[in-house]
Amino acid sequence: MKTIAKNRHLFFLALVLLFVGLGSFGTVALANYTTVSISASIVNVRSGPGLSYDIMTQIQGGSSVNVLADKNEWYKVRLSDGRIGWVASWLINNTEIAATSELLATVLVPSANVRQENNETAEVVGTASEGEKFALLYEENGWSQIQYNNKVAWILSELIEISPGSIQLAPETVDTTAVVADDANPKVIITMDGVNVRSGASTGSDILFIAEKGEEYELISQSGDFYKILYEGNKEGYVASWLVETSESLNTPVTASSTTTLAEATIVIDPGHGGEDPGAEGTYIYEKEVTLKTAEAVAEKLRSAGANVILTRTSDVYVTLEDRAEMSNVNNADLFISLHYDSTASGTSATGFTTYYYADADIPLANLVDDHLADTLPLQDNGSKFGDFLVTRENEQPSLLLELGYMNNDSDVKTFNSDYYRSLVAESVYQALTEYFQ
Numbered sequence: 321m322k323t324i325a326k327n328r329h330l331f332f333l334a335l336v337l338l339f340v341g342l343g344s345f346g347t348v349a350l351a352n353y354t355t356v357s358i359s360a361s362i363v364n365v366r367s368g369p370g371l372s373y374d375i376m377t378q379i380q381g382g383s384s385v386n387v388l389a390d391k392n393e394w395y396k397v398r399l400s401d402g403r404i405g406w407v408a409s410w411l412i413n414n415t416e417i418a419a420t421s422e423l424l425a426t427v428l429v430p431s432a433n434v435r436q437e438n439n440e441t442a443e444v445v446g447t448a449s450e451g452e453k454f455a456l457l458y459e460e461n462g463w464s465q466i467q468y469n470n471k472v473a474w475i476l477s478e479l480i481e482i483s484p485g486s487i488q489l490a491p492e493t494v495d496t497t498a499v500v501a502d503d504a505n506p507k508v509i510i511t512m513d514g515v516n517v518r519s520g521a522s523t524g525s526d527i528l529f530i531a532e533k534g535e536e537y538e539l540i541s542q543s544g545d546f547y548k549i550l551y552e553g554n555k556e557g558y559v560a561s562w563l564v565e566t567s568e569s570l571n572t573p574v575t576a577s578s579t580t581t582l583a584e585a586t587i588v589i590d591p592g593h594g595g596e597d598p599g600a601e602g603t604y605i606y607e608k609e610v611t612l613k614t615a616e617a618v619a620e621k622l623r624s625a626g627a628n629v630i631l632t633r634t635s636d637v638y639v640t641l642e643d644r645a646e647m648s649n650v651n652n653a654d655l656f657i658s659l660h661y662d663s664t665a666s667g668t669s670a671t672g673f674t675t676y677y678y679a680d681a682d683i684p685l686a687n688l689v690d691d692h693l694a695d696t697l698p699l700q701d702n703g704s705k706f707g708d709f710l711v712t713r714e715n716e717q718p719s720l721l722l723e724l725g726y727m728n729n730d731s732d733v734k735t736f737n738s739d740y741y742r743s744l745v746a747e748s749v750y751q752a753l754t755e756y757f758q
């Protein structure tokens with residue numbers, strides 16, 4: 321049973337990841353998880369906090385996830401099927417919905433002590449019997465923290481079995497939206513007529529009902545050669561794995577097709593100069609004014625595409641070149657773009673825009689951006705070139721510096737100092753980055 325082996329593997333991997341993740345945080349912080357909802361229409365779930373990590377799966381807007389940790393503005397989340405992944409925090413609605421657990425602890429022994437603390441001498445607050453299920457909150461040093469009679473309590477981990485799932489509430493308080501599968505949940509699809517759905521994971525267990533070919537049920541977990549499923553919204557049953565198929569989402573990573581990777585990108589836009597450093601001087605304007613307006617236009621366009629945009633300055637202030645590069649590094653930016661307008665020591669014949677890269681690795685990116693600018697801008701294209709600027713040289717992230725026209729060429733200034741030109745720059749950068757982040 322290749323499918324089962326793989327499913328099991330994924331399941332245990334998820335648990336291992338969960339406990340590795342939990343191990344680095346305090347007990348108190350994770351007694352309750354923060355549950356948040358997805359605000360974007362669809363969001364990639366990656367294996368790590370950034371674009372360089374593989375896409376594990378995708379989750380639909382409106383579904384909820386548990387936030388376990390955060391790094392670089394990415395959230396480490398636990399999905400409804402128990403798997404752990406990372407999502408861009410800016411694509412998440414940060415309003416906390418509820419504190420919940422979606423792992424189950426099932427008691428394996430006839431009677432188990434439930435204690436106030438995680439040690440053998442702690443006060444016994446009650447007992448749990450075989451088959452009883454509790455919301456699992458945390459695990460540490462061989463003890464599992466569970467929700468017991470609406471209180472937090474501890475039980476020896478060796479006495480329980482852990483599985484993804486949630487405690488079914490009494491019917492009158494069931495929130496059906498909480499248990500209805502979202503599209504990212506794995507499904508069991510019945511492949512033949514007359515399949516028994518049983519109360520337990522064996523052919524000797526009672527038959528609850530008969531499922532017919534083509535019917536789909538949410539897959540909760542595996543138990544031997546059986547799948548545990550949900551039916552009628554919140555009831556649990558078991559089907560023999562050899563009589564069903566599972567949906568692709570459990571077995572194969574979903575590729576990003578309907579979402580843009582640009583939306584997941586963190587992009588630092590650097591308006592050149594500022595404050596006591598005016599940059600190049602034009603007939604009526606300073607470079608620092610034009611770069612800020614251009615940066616705002618580019619930022620607005622990229623934000624409208626969902627990207628996380630960080631500006632190195634948002635007003636007429638002085639920011640050192642080192643700090644600008646550092647903003648890219650500390651934010652683990654997927655891209656840094658510095659915006660400038662050029663100047664020559666003498667003469668006004670120089671014209672047009674130039675795209676500069678520092679690292680060889682950024683040459684394809686520079687070519688791509690320059691091509692898009694050349695397609696759009698009403699100024700001469702001077703091509704993409706190597707340039708030794710501190711903001712790109714000291715940048716550990718992919719980075720470019722754009723010179724978007726000559727400040728000391730009145731004809732250039734007339735062309736580039738307009739909202740229209742800035743909208744063309746924004747559109748070109750947006751188009752190029754959409755391609756770059758595919």
Ligand SMILES: [Zn+2]
Nearest residue numbers: 592599660661
């Ligand atoms: Zn400049």
